[in-house]
Amino acid sequence: MTSLAKIPATIITGFLGAGKTTLIRHILATANGRRLALIINEFGDVGIDGEILKTCGDLACREDSIIELANGCICCTVADDFLPAIERLLALDPRPDHIIIETSGLALPKPLVKAFDWPSIRSRLTVDGVIAVVDGAATADGRFADDPAKLARQRDADPSIEHDNPLEEVFEDQLLCADLIILNKADLISEAEQAQITADIAAQIPRAVKIVAAHEGRIDARVLLGLYAAAEDDLSARPSHHDAESEHDHDDFESIIIDMGAIEDSAALMRQLAEVVERHDVLRIKGFLELRGKPMRLLVQGVGKRLQHSFDRPWRPDEPRRGRLVIIGEKGLDAGSISQALTRGEF
Numbered sequence: 001m002t003s004l005a006k007i008p009a010t011i012i013t014g015f016l017g018a019g020k021t022t023l024i025r026h027i028l029a030t031a032n033g034r035r036l037a038l039i040i041n042e043f044g045d046v047g048i049d050g051e052i053l054k055t056c057g058d059l060a061c062r063e064d065s066i067i068e069l070a071n072g073c074i075c076c077t078v079a080d081d082f083l084p085a086i087e088r089l090l091a092l093d094p095r096p097d098h099i100i101i102e103t104s105g106l107a108l109p110k111p112l113v114k115a116f117d118w119p120s121i122r123s124r125l126t127v128d129g130v131i132a133v134v135d136g137a138a139t140a141d142g143r144f145a146d147d148p149a150k151l152a153r154q155r156d157a158d159p160s161i162e163h164d165n166p167l168e169e170v171f172e173d174q175l176l177c178a179d180l181i182i183l184n185k186a187d188l189i190s191e192a193e194q195a196q197i198t199a200d201i202a203a204q205i206p207r208a209v210k211i212v213a214a215h216e217g218r219i220d221a222r223v224l225l226g227l228y229a230a231a232e233d234d235l236s237a238r239p240s241h242h243d244a245e246s247e248h249d250h251d252d253f254e255s256i257i258i259d260m261g262a263i264e265d266s267a268a269l270m271r272q273l274a275e276v277v278e279r280h281d282v283l284r285i286k287g288f289l290e291l292r293g294k295p296m297r298l299l300v301q302g303v304g305k306r307l308q309h310s311f312d313r314p315w316r317p318d319e320p321r322r323g324r325l326v327i328i329g330e331k332g333l334d335a336g337s338i339s340q341a342l343t344r345g346e347f
């Protein structure tokens, strides 16, 4: 018999590279018998996060319970993409015990929470909680802070301008919607920075929200799932910079996809990527590459200037060994020279 109880859904938000996928990996690892389903949304048109999660979800989450929405930010495609994805998950037999939704790093969570207030959804699902993941290191570096002098000049020209830094607006919207905030990458900041960021965030949010520090999102699923927030009943307590608009866009950001042939020298490629990040204001890099002669797939990750690479799993015999990198930055990225720098064939 199908249960009539509402299925809880947890929305994981947080800026590009904050550690959302890493947090979800940990949820999968500590699910303790719960049947989880995932909806994974990405800004660049290539599904990297879903691929990463499929390699580690075996126990808690079958592959047919993972849906990737990689064509734009979920906040803008709620009706077209999110609703059909939810219907697919609700049709699974057995039904999932809990649905986890990872929004893209540029998505505003509020339009998604609003969708849970639509009659067809609210009768079957509830938002158990919105969890915002914060990149402690990027925040300490001032990545999300406005430049007050520049903002004052812009406001003189156009009084409707709220921020001079488009990252700050997205970052704030994500925090304002949260029921729990994870201050991640605690290993990269000092205790004093951690205390300062915690105080700054608490001062920005009009209601009391718990802020928990974490390293690689290592917080048990029992803490993260089961917040019972019913966020769809509480929309007015979650202000957004876009409340007055029926639609918004992501014009401030863009992504480039680069097809990469097999590489010989991963160290040389990483040096070249570091140079690209240095020259162009790249916010996020991710992708899988083929390292010639190696049976394993190489996962490349970059958040700001911090770059990492590691083998994640063997290539399957039935899949093309296709190397691809997604590069995301603010509008105006020089796609031509970035792509040229990475396809010169010197690595």
Ligand SMILES: Nc1nc2c(ncn2[C@@H]2O[C@H](COP(=O)(O)OP(=O)(O)OP(=O)(O)O)[C@@H](O)[C@H]2O)c(=O)[nH]1
Binding pocket: 014, 015, 016, 017, 018, 019, 020, 021, 022, 023, 049, 104, 105, 184, 185, 186, 187, 188, 214, 215, 216, 217, 284, 286, 301, 302, 303, 308
């Ligand atoms: N040093 C450090 N690195 C971390 C931590 N958590 C995640 N990372 C790294 O940060 C990078 C981005 O992590 P993801 O979990 O992919 O971030 P995300 O928020 O899912 O990224 P997008 O979906 O692209 O927005 C990866 O290279 C992670 O290994 C942490 O606590 N400390």
